[in-house]
Amino acid sequence: MNNRNKKNSIKIANIALILIVIASTFSCTSDFEEINRNPNLPTNARAENLLGGVQYFTFAEPRFVSWRGNLLYTSQFSHQFTTNVQGTWWAGVDSYKNDQGWTNGVFDQPYKKSSINLRALLIEYQDLNDIQGMAITRIMMSMFTQKMTDIFGNVPHKEIIVPKIEVLNPKYETQKEIYKFILEDLKEQMNIIGASTETINGAKGDFIYQGDPQKWKVLANTLRLRMALRSRDVFIADGESSFIDAVINDCLANPLIDDTNEATLERSKEPLINANLDGGFEDVYWGFAGLGSKWVPTERYVSLLRDNNDPRLGEIFTEAENGGYKGSFVNIRTAPEWEDMAKPSEKIIGKGLSDLKDQVNVMVLTAAESNFLQAEAALLGYAGNANASYQAGISSSIRFWGAEVGTFIASEPIATLSGSNEEQLAQVHNQRWLASLTNGYESWSLVRRTDLIPQITDNTNYWVSQPNNGNVPNRLPYSSTEKTLNKENITVAIQQQGPDEMNTKLWWDMN
Numbered sequence: 001m002n003n004r005n006k007k008n009s010i011k012i013a014n015i016a017l018i019l020i021v022i023a024s025t026f027s028c029t030s031d032f033e034e035i036n037r038n039p040n041l042p043t044n045a046r047a048e049n050l051l052g053g054v055q056y057f058t059f060a061e062p063r064f065v066s067w068r069g070n071l072l073y074t075s076q077f078s079h080q081f082t083t084n085v086q087g088t089w090w091a092g093v094d095s096y097k098n099d100q101g102w103t104n105g106v107f108d109q110p111y112k113k114s115s116i117n118l119r120a121l122l123i124e125y126q127d128l129n130d131i132q133g134m135a136i137t138r139i140m141m142s143m144f145t146q147k148m149t150d151i152f153g154n155v156p157h158k159e160i161i162v163p164k165i166e167v168l169n170p171k172y173e174t175q176k177e178i179y180k181f182i183l184e185d186l187k188e189q190m191n192i193i194g195a196s197t198e199t200i201n202g203a204k205g206d207f208i209y210q211g212d213p214q215k216w217k218v219l220a221n222t223l224r225l226r227m228a229l230r231s232r233d234v235f236i237a238d239g240e241s242s243f244i245d246a247v248i249n250d251c252l253a254n255p256l257i258d259d260t261n262e263a264t265l266e267r268s269k270e271p272l273i274n275a276n277l278d279g280g281f282e283d284v285y286w287g288f289a290g291l292g293s294k295w296v297p298t299e300r301y302v303s304l305l306r307d308n309n310d311p312r313l314g315e316i317f318t319e320a321e322n323g324g325y326k327g328s329f330v331n332i333r334t335a336p337e338w339e340d341m342a343k344p345s346e347k348i349i350g351k352g353l354s355d356l357k358d359q360v361n362v363m364v365l366t367a368a369e370s371n372f373l374q375a376e377a378a379l380l381g382y383a384g385n386a387n388a389s390y391q392a393g394i395s396s397s398i399r400f401w402g403a404e405v406g407t408f409i410a411s412e413p414i415a416t417l418s419g420s421n422e423e424q425l426a427q428v429h430n431q432r433w434l435a436s437l438t439n440g441y442e443s444w445s446l447v448r449r450t451d452l453i454p455q456i457t458d459n460t461n462y463w464v465s466q467p468n469n470g471n472v473p474n475r476l477p478y479s480s481t482e483k484t485l486n487k488e489n490i491t492v493a494i495q496q497q498g499p500d501e502m503n504t505k506l507w508w509d510m511n
Contacts, residue, residue, distance in 0.1 A: 047202025074440030087291030094463035107479035172493035264361035
């Protein structure tokens with residue numbers, strides 16, 4: 001693995017100390033603080049354990065959520081990976097369909113584990129009077145909600161980011177309200193951090209930046225740019241171009257993530273003790289007998305690397321048993337032979353459950369994405385050099401995967417922007433899509449906003465089923481658990497947003 005991606009490993013023995021198991025989605029026992037404050041445990045250790053738990057559940061995700069949310073749903077919706085290959089449990093099936101049990105887990109578990117831990121951490125830093133720690137917690141709260149709103153649409157936010165443990169039946173906000181609030185709140189947290197370089201309490205639990213507030217400030221600014229560009233078209237359509245232009249210009253005027261400070265998180269390299277605590281792609285791939293749980297890359301993904309002499313190809317995938325690099329297709333009715341397909345390399349899945357040393361880090365917000373955001377902004381008429389940022393993004397992604405840039409940028413036409421403005425934007429979006437592999441959530445958001453994946457219309461060879469009719473799903477339905485526990489507020493959310501179906505578009509999706 002590239003040395004710049006090395007972070008503090010999450011140790012399984014410590015994870016057991018971090019976890020806070022909650023019985024219901026948004027509330028817990030009133031004696032929470034009595035349960036979770038050990039009088040013999042130093043204050044710094046409390047902050048460290050809570051911070052580690054927050055980052056683990058929010059960014060790395062336990063197996064159930066990672067498998068369903070990041071792989072079976074979003075990585076397939078994005079046409080990066082597919083289970084459509086002979087021998088798997090989902091060979092030849094419609095990958096665009098909702099499985100309500102999976103969807104419940106993608107909604108319920110994060111709100112039980114991430115949001116509760118985030119509020120507990122905010123209380124801890126408030127008690128410690130650690131202003132920088134509170135600001136960093138607010139930034140992570142924004143990242144959590146950004147992911148959840150981009151999956152479901154209207155979700156709770158303001159009522160669950162408070163220093164308070166019990167939050168019963170929170171109100172849902174519209175996605176526009178959430179986006180505008182986060183864009184402004186991130187700027188506020190950046191101002192609170194200011195020029196401070198004082199390491200926060202519990203910094204050993206910060207597996208991303210080791211408690212460095214200045215790096216978190218840069219992450220907050222880059223997150224603002226991600227969200228501002230995603231919502232730009234709809235803010236303009238709503239008559240608020242001055243607001244969104246000011247946000248984007250401010251982002252570009254302040255430091256953004258680069259190769260020296262990208263946000264990634266390293267999983268434990270120790271053998272997996274409990275898959276539900278430390279199980280990502282590697283555990284899904286190797287943790288079950290036979291081919292059932294396995295998957296392969298799509299032909300769209302492989303071909304963009306293979307046909308352009310991209311040095312990432314051999315780092316990300318291994319050749320098929322029958323030779324060469326080929327991929328399958330999402331929603332194809334007749335799944336291809338396993339031996340004909342390229343496979344994910346050890347940088348994604350390790351070499352087995354006990355050999356994970358070469359695995360790349362979990363992407364939180366990478367230098368590649370930051371550069372592609374800057375390239376897009378320049379093409380839209382804001383400050384910057386679009387081609388320079390585009391090439392920097394490709395180079396950052398190549399290095400992330402441990403490959404050598406070599407002559408790729410200079411010799412391959414795909415590595416230089418060309419054509420109309422629209423064609424250049426498509427180049428940027430495709431390279432950002434390539435660079436986001438393993439972060440299905442962000443890949444899916446990009447695909448929905450840009451219509452990068454066309455509608456499937458061939459109902460003979462592919463599944464073209466309701467309600468999506470061959471289109472990439474626009475959202476996941478709400479949890480059936482939440483519909484029972486918080487019926488009144490979720491009913492209002494559905495009335496505001498539209499039917500609780502996969503084909504209901506999110507607010508920012510103008511295509």
